[in-house]
Amino acid sequence: MTEKTYPSTEAQRQTDDWNPMWDMLAEMDPDYLEAFLAFRAVPQKNGPLPQKTKELIFIAINAATTHLWAPGVRRHMQNALREGATKEEILEVLQLTSIMGVHSMALGAPILNEEWEKMNG
Known part of the structure; x- marks a missing residue:
């Protein structure tokens, strides 16, 4: 199985899909935020739905x-x-x-x- 990569927190911050609440979370626990953003990206980047x-x-x-x-x-x-x-x-x-x-x-x-x-x- 090939490893898939997802946008980093910094890359996502530059998009219109950034929730300002995540700035606070990035300061409190950047590792959690990075994992959460990767998790939520899976169905957005993959799958059969248009x-x-x-x-x-x-x-x-x-x-x-x-x-x-x-x-x-x-x-x-x-x-x-x-x-x-x-x-x-x-x-x-x-x-x-x-x-x-x-x-x-x-x-x-x-x-x-x-x-x-x-x-x-």
Whole structure:
């Protein structure tokens, strides 16, 4: 089996996929952060799902009432739109996610309108 390499913490810091909370974690325990980032990169870099599908799942995760992370919702909506997702597909993801709690829709719908307008305005 060939060894796979994943972006270092510093390389990931330069992308739009950087969570500012990770700066604090990098100071507290850089080895843990490096391991976590490598772990989370595996399904993002490998596997049979198309990138658009992965981005739709990331929208659901970030909009879920247990997470409600608006910067992640926005980032993954932008990525999904770039990958060819439609407004209707993203709205359906929010609707499905809202089954956990309507807060998902309250968070995601305004962001979807903003991002759709930016791309198609």
